[in-house]
Amino acid sequence: MKLVPTLMLALVLLASTATHAESPYDVNGIKLGDREEAIKKTFPGIRCKPLEWKSDAADRRCDDAKIAINRVESRITFYLKADAVQAIDVRFDLNYQETMVAYLKQRWGAPLAEGREKIVRKNQEERESYKVRWEKGHDRALLSSLSSGGRVNLSISRGNFDEEIYRVK
Numbered sequence: 001m002k003l004v005p006t007l008m009l010a011l012v013l014l015a016s017t018a019t020h021a022e023s024p025y026d027v028n029g030i031k032l033g034d035r036e037e038a039i040k041k042t043f044p045g046i047r048c049k050p051l052e053w054k055s056d057a058a059d060r061r062c063d064d065a066k067i068a069i070n071r072v073e074s075r076i077t078f079y080l081k082a083d084a085v086q087a088i089d090v091r092f093d094l095n096y097q098e099t100m101v102a103y104l105k106q107r108w109g110a111p112l113a114e115g116r117e118k119i120v121r122k123n124q125e126e127r128e129s130y131k132v133r134w135e136k137g138h139d140r141a142l143l144s145s146l147s148s149g150g151r152v153n154l155s156i157s158r159g160n161f162d163e164e165i166y167r168v169k
Contacts, residue, residue, distance in 0.1 A: 025108060025134065025141045025156045027069060027076065027088050032139060032158050034085045036062065039078050043067060051079075057164035058086050070103040072096045079165065087157040087165070094145055097152045101132055101143060104154075108134050108141065119146075 023032035030042055039062050040046060048062040058079035067076050074092040078085050092100065105111065111132045119127045128147040134140065138158050145152040155162070 023139045023156075023158065024136045025088075025139055027090060027154075027156070028067070030078070030085065030088070032085050032088070032156065035083050036060065036080055039085070043076070046076075046078075048080075053166075055165055055167065057081065057161050057167075070100065072100055079161070087155065087161045089156075090154040091151050092154075094147075094150050094152055097130070097143075097145055100152065100154070104132070104134075104141070104143065 025031060028042055030039055036048055040048070043062075043064045045066070046062045046064040048060060051058050051061055058081045060080040062078040062080070064076050067074050069090065069092070072092050074090050076091075077089045079087040079089075112135045113131070113133045115131060117129045117131075119129055125148065130145050130147075132143040134142075139156070140158075141154065141156045143152060143154045
């Protein structure tokens with residue numbers, strides 16, 4: 001009879017470990033789950049403050065205007081909840097898209113999906129969207145751009161962060 005409670009405890013611990021598994025996606029060594037202190041150590045010029053709106057996804061954000069990722073000048077925002085990184089957003093110039101995609105593929109492996117799509121709207125110039133998506137467990141990274149935008153966005157998050165962050169409470 002004592003075997004059942006022991007087995008239940010082992011399953012709970014295993015589930016807990018899987019939920020808090022280390023993220024395979026990072027930016028300059030900072031990954032999902034890291035603390036604000038680690039961010040400040042890696043990015044000394046970063047500014048952290050409470051989130052301007054109420055959200056279940058995050059309660060603080062840290063922004064830095066000029067960082068380098070693989071020698072590409074970028075801007076970065078970290079979103080934190082209870083002193084743990086929940087998401088990372090990186091923005092950089094469209095001219096470096098190919099360089100960054102090659103770098104990320106080398107670091108994170110083959111993406112789950114990659115594609116281009118033409119966007120044609122009445123009375124507007126034709127545009128092209130480009131997306132590359134990596135996923136492992138509950139973690140995901142999405143690089144996306146529009147040919148007319150001039151910027152590329154790389155979003156790294158866990159769970160339903162993207163749906164929850166701008167859902168105002």
